[in-house]
Amino acid sequence: MSFELMLALSPVLIVVLGGAALMLVEAMSTKKPDVDESASSEIALGTAMTLLAGAVAALGVWFYGPENLPSAAALAPYFVLDRFTLFFTFVLCFGGALAALLAGGYLPEHRLDRGEFYPLLTFSVVGAIALAAAADLLSLFVALETMSLGVYCLTGFRRGSTRSTEAAVKYFLLGSFAAALTVYGVALIYGATGHTDLAGIKSVIRAFSANAGDPAVSSRLAVLIVGMVLVIAGLGFKISAVPFHMWTPDAYEGAPTPATSFMAVSVKAAAFAMLLRVLIGGFSDPASMSWSAGWPPVLAAFAVLTMTVANVVAGRQESVKRMLAYSSIAHAGYLLVGVVATVRSSADGQGSVLFYLLTYTFSTAGAFGALVLCGSRGKEAVTFEDLAGIGKRHPAAAAVFSLFLLSLAGVPPTAGFFGKLYVVKAALGSELYVLTIVLLLNSVIAAYYYLRVLVYMYMKEPMAGAPIAVPMKSGYVAAALVLAAMAIIGIGLLPGSSLEMAIKAALS
């Protein structure tokens, strides 16, 4: 391996080697004699540092310029090193690092202190990066499974809890089913086009539209369309778009909260990276992108359903964690609007999705982190009632929670506002007026349930005799929240440079 290739792959190598080293450290470390637990909080810090180092390395390669590293092109199409990959590497590593920091506080507090959490998390991030980089359906599938296997285990991490086990089994069964659908679709697409790499698929589809009348072409076209439908269904499951969203609330609620944060942030970002790669890389010819015969109407319907159903149901939840789970489904709907906007201008649409994912990462990881902060052992803040009066008793915890919720709701000057602004701008640029109106109406519904948390925290007193949530004291959680809050305010005040990076990534 040449030095140049090492430099190009440094973000992935850092995460892989760091994860392997930390896994060995955890296995070799002597256990405390009195409890059957390993000292894992230190490993949380190590994992967070590894993942942040991966994010910094991605930034380094970004500024060095992937075009200056031609030997990395030898890995294409299995691992494409472009600005798109690097942008996602940064987002995914950052999401993973925040989850690791949250776990460092959460796991010991809830007596789940087992070191396995961190290698699973790290290797899931590796799979997620590979997923963002894959431009071949085969390596895409391997990466998808690498990412998912770790997350299935993380979901069932609370082994004693039936909720957590149910969530893991549900997620695993439905996830495997969706993966099987995807593979079946990939097989059909390969059968129809003779290619697994997306660029090759695209060129064959172009040739199909050139001689459309040929009966041999029309029968292969039928196979191709069935394959495309199956792949889109599999992708829809991973991004939890509405007809395929049933697993999401249960899996998110049953998983330990740091794992939920990771699923809502990094797994979703990786799934959107995969969606964009497949649609823009393989199916962006005029016929596949047309409103009469292609994927835009399907994804537009997903977007409308996802936003509306998720927001209406989220407003009826009594559990804050479940509300946040539905809110993350709703955000997938907003993101789908950006994906549909790629029909007119690929750069604007993709750029808005990428920038939205960046802001969404910090807001959602922060919101789940604030939920972790608001509950200590045996006194978890589960329902809205549990949060009553936190604003008076623990103003700092309530203040950060409010910041993240306002960012999710899209209130200026937080990062979430600019994320939504650019998705709306891209949608209007593509003349998607109906989608834009639905998005704006849904933002209003969403504001209701985000603000409801604020109302409980600041304006209500806990009922007499009700259990009162006590915020935990953990430097790890505090560090994660400070990082996320700084990012939200930073992007909110100066959105220019990160937006420029998102558009640059979309253009690559």
Added chain:
Amino acid sequence: MAAYVPLLILFLVGAIIVGAMFTLTSILGPKNPTEEKMMPFECGSDSTGTKHVKLSVKFYMTAILFVVLDVEVVLLYPWVVTFRETGWHGLMLMAPFMALLVVGLLYEWKKGAMEWER
């Protein structure tokens, strides 16, 4: 597409034969159930216990260890056969793979996956 029509016919004929056999035996066959006959058949001896048996996790550990090392061998054989042609380049590519496997093996060992009696 026309090439697949015989295959489709094969599937249909197969389904019809199997379906016909099952329906005809249930319609035509004499029915004289006794308690003895309705019991689940288990090699001629009386069945014992429940159908859900809890297996020790050790079996799964061993199976996973086997699969990992088995797949490793699948990848090692082609490398060994082409060792002269691939030379140093092949060795450099296989070395990280083997190193990662050793890391996994060390982890399993330290976590006690190989201790049968515990």
